[in-house]
């Protein structure tokens with residue numbers, strides 16, 4: 001199976017993809033290091049047992065699953081546990097789970113004692129193809145997603161696609177939204193594969209292809225000043241919907257699916273996109289009105305003081321940045 005090196009200004013880090021990787025982590029985890037294993041309470045114990053078997057010195061911190069817990073309150077609790085246990089600067093934070101865990105644990109790692117080493121074992125499709133790559137870590141406030149965060153690349157990302165076997169179907173579909181986004185913004189041939197092939201029969205190949213696309217964007221524009229903003233296609237509306245519904249109605253990818261449809265004007269492209277999203281049981285519209293979403297749309301962080309940016313797709317495989325209509 002392939003592995004990738006992602007280049008960032010702070011470090012280069014490896015992404016290893018291997019079926020069954022959790023069964024032999026010895027070459028990736030150091031038994032001499034003290035690991036802070038951070039996982040939500042829905043991650044199967046099996047994975048935590050496999051991982052901690054390799055690392056004799058560890059502290060496991062679990063938190064309640066869900067987007068509402070990517071929060072100041074849980075961040076505060078975790079930091080207090082690190083202080084309580086006198087966790088030293090030499091310890092390594094090991095996030096085990098989806099994007100919520102990765103973003104939260106990565107943010108903890110970025111600020112505790114001004115930065116601890118940080119690794120991620122992503123166990124959702126969304127995290128394996130997207131959130132574990134590119135170094136963005138963050139927590140939410142009630143009124144805005146990801147509004148407190150930083151760029152803090154991991155030291156290593158270890159992907160075992162077999163962990164997806166225990167992932168609930170809705171979570172698999174959720175990850176498909178970001179994969180469809182990659183096809184829409186960067187690769188029309190990939191989009192056609194998503195329309196026509198059985199993705200789950202060959203998931204490793206689709207994970208790998210997705211990582212190639214994300215790597216391209218984050219290496220060219222690590223700090224989101226230009227082309228990396230293409231990855232935000234669907235996210236202006238998507239983030240607003242998530243916040244408007246207090247992170248209760250939609251999973252992240254579901255909100256992005258609706259946001260992508262809203263961000264396309266061409267009728268033929270919209271139809272192709274909707275059909276592809278429906279193939280993966282993703283939602284494509286919501287009754288909330290622009291007026292309802294407006295306060296949340298204005299929290300979108302892309303752009304600068306003079307102009308907010310909006311990402312649209314006028315040809316499949318090609319995104320563009322336009323001034324925000326909001």
Ligand SMILES: NC(=O)c1ccc[n+]([C@@H]2O[C@H](COP(=O)([O-])OP(=O)(O)OC[C@H]3O[C@@H](n4cnc5c(N)ncnc54)[C@H](O)[C@@H]3O)[C@@H](O)[C@H]2O)c1
Pocket residue numbers: 040041042043044065066067070097098099100101103123124125126127130131132133134135136137146163164165166167168171174251252253
């Ligand atoms: N940092 C980034 O660049 C970036 C990019 C995209 C999304 N995100 C963020 O990612 C988050 C969404 O991540 P997510 O979709 O992975 O959600 P998530 O982390 O909430 O995980 C979804 C659920 O699946 C469970 N789960 C995880 N792995 C499992 C497994 N193998 N078997 C059974 N259950 C499992 C979790 O316990 C959780 O209940 C959002 O907060 C979003 O903002 C970040």
